[in-house]
Amino acid sequence: MYSEKVMDHFTNPRNVGEIENADGVGQVGNPKCGDIMKMYLKIDNDMITDVKFKTFGCGSAIATSSMATEMIQGKTVKEVLQLTNKAVAEALDGLPPVKMHCSVLAEQAVKAAIYDYAQKNNLHYEDLDDFNPNDDHDHHDDIEEE
Amino acid sequence: MKENVYLDYSGTSPMKKEILDEMLPYFTLDYGNPSSIHAFGRTSKKAVDTARDRLAKTLNAGANEIFFTGGGTEADNWAIKGVAYALQNKGKHIITSKIEHHAVLHACEYLEKQGFQVTYLDVDQYGLINLEQLKQSITSDTILITIMYANNEIGTVQSIKEIGQIAKERGVLFHTDGVQAYGNIPIDVQDLGIDLMSISAHKLYGPKGVGALYIRKGTKIDPLIHGGAQEKKRRAGTENVPGIVGFGKAALLAYEGLEEHQLTMIRLRDKMINGIMETIPYVRLNGHPSQRLPGNVNVSIEFIEGESLLLSLDLVGIAASSGSACTSGSLDPSHVLMNIGLTHELAHGSLRLSLGDFNTEEEIDYVLEKLPPIVTRLRAMSPLYEKIKGGIENV
């Protein structure tokens, strides 16, 4: 069902935990399956210097959170905002079609954490103009039929 | 080394060797079509008849009241749609419960689209229907009550005899989905007032793809599958002879050994339940404490999610199941768990360990050793647990 990479990130998730006095914290819930992901960011000079997550969700949700934290570590906020759920899924050698929506959680959690950071520091990122952390992140298109 | 502890007997069971052995000749040697009049055909016909007799005996039914199908799902569909269409001129109302298997629920929903009315009875926190609500739901238009015997997820066993009595008093047919009950509980269709009952071989160490519908003599029912004259023209299609032979043997073994089976299951089940309750905090038992299937354990482990739990158990060789949305393909958590009043999160964190004849004390011990650290690890990752404990405990 899951690729070896998914199972690896599920059994040995990277960056689990929380950051005290994080610069940005984002929590999103998946309205489709009721799962929850929380992302903590330490941001220095517009750069992600530390990241931790907590996830209540399936194997795919845990693996995508873990992979997402690895992918954003050391990147600039602008770069991180380009991260898509598809890129995370690809980095995991793919997800079963019914599990693509789980990867949306990871993308949204990262964005929510940066949104929080921007709010606290009065910053503006164009890539977040359409982002509402309280949206139900319902990405119908991400579930491939058949 | 990876253990292999199978705890998903309610999902399906391994076949017992004696059962397979009884089937084997019918694949390559006695392969005739029971409808053929030559010797090959007669041998097959006899084998099917023997199986039919065996099933009938276990239910206190007549052999002419047993009809073989391609599984429990087909039997459920047949019972419900077959009675609905046969009696549509008498009435178009059906009563069922909210915690039925999807085979029943989706058949009912389909009938709603075709102009039938369906009442879905509530259940209490244990999964039991309310007999008063049942009585009040019956109208002059009601043609069928279909309430499952024992629930596949939480193991709750309904008060079947009382339901049978109500149905009889009001002149309404009573079908029960007995797929989980059959082989685990003594069932007397006369005593219980059951008019139709679905059963399936692969839940009692028989083969997959074979089921049966008990139909009380004189019951009006349309076929679901039309065609040849098999099964007294009620269910067409070349008989799955080896499968039916296996089902017959499975029925025989299950009811010969029923008492011992029940005692062993209850002992192992209670050991598992008590062990989990004692070693893991924030756990609740789902289903009825006593009116439940002998081999059913269903617990909600708070703050963690079922699929992660199953994957983790799988990695240490334990095969289990869950009512979490994440395992279901559908994205909604189990309708059974939601209808007994669990929150989304509790339904997500449910774990079903269903026991069977090959399980041992040692296997229960193994689970009780492996489960707690897995729960601790997953809770450490959970943002929900964090809130409760106010921090991460070291793992």
Add this chain to the structure above:
Amino acid sequence: MKENVYLDYSGTSPMKKEILDEMLPYFTLDYGNPSSIHAFGRTSKKAVDTARDRLAKTLNAGANEIFFTGGGTEADNWAIKGVAYALQNKGKHIITSKIEHHAVLHACEYLEKQGFQVTYLDVDQYGLINLEQLKQSITSDTILITIMYANNEIGTVQSIKEIGQIAKERGVLFHTDGVQAYGNIPIDVQDLGIDLMSISAHKLYGPKGVGALYIRKGTKIDPLIHGGAQEKKRRAGTENVPGIVGFGKAALLAYEGLEEHQLTMIRLRDKMINGIMETIPYVRLNGHPSQRLPGNVNVSIEFIEGESLLLSLDLVGIAASSGSACTSGSLDPSHVLMNIGLTHELAHGSLRLSLGDFNTEEEIDYVLEKLPPIVTRLRAMSPLYEKIKGGIENV
């Protein structure tokens, strides 16, 4: 000593050992439910997927267009009722032929009771439908054409490609009952324009109780059996994993060896037909002389009755079949034989010898040795023969 010459392959076939061997592990070792996410479940799922791929390849179809069922009869019922209910708002007219298998005919008759209209096309003396009549029967209300690929009694193979073309031109779905054709004829659903096709494993040395429906991508069809999410939510019920595995292997073997199979069948078949024609007077061949199944022999032996003939053959170890009423459970002789224009008496005297991969030249010789004296003996008893011959010949 009694020989065992099985000549009822169209009724059902013995399983080949390689096929059974491939199934065996899935009974007692790899017994998981394909819907389960643990290792047992994944192993089963993979096995089912492999079988699906194998079937798809033989038909030039996509794996996502193959749906497993509990047999050919279920597949026929599903195709016809499923399309009828899904498209009932578009139209309520179905076209079929008078010589379909009962699985198709009785499904159609049932739909007539539910308010659908069905046209039953005539066939000519060989069992072929008239393509002009088909065209003229299509109205704006027509939603489905269901014409069998090859007839199970007389072996006649319809002009499927032409039917597919007509259906396509007129925007009507085309289902074909391919139960007898599959495994005996090359079938390319793309080339032939088939939208739905029923097949069954036990006709090609696979297990009984497993079939499949090919459904062209995008085709609207309601489920016949509702319930769990199996088969992409189109056909519910725990998959018959060993059966499906066996079907996959059977498909693979049949199409790997198709050319040789056909050549051998045709050689044996023609030897049988010619042998009978040469040694027994008053015999006619039923079905099309060339457009027929490679293994099908169907003759009417005048002045005798099928059941007596079958019983006599059975006593010398030959297993055959007949379209006689006396063998059918109903009291009417074969609707197929009546519809190609046979008299009651000729239909009664029909003998089907259907050949398969285990038959040998010697077995054909054995039949050709045993059949004539049996026919002579039965004719000697027949008042019909008496009239013709003006007396009884000594046997």
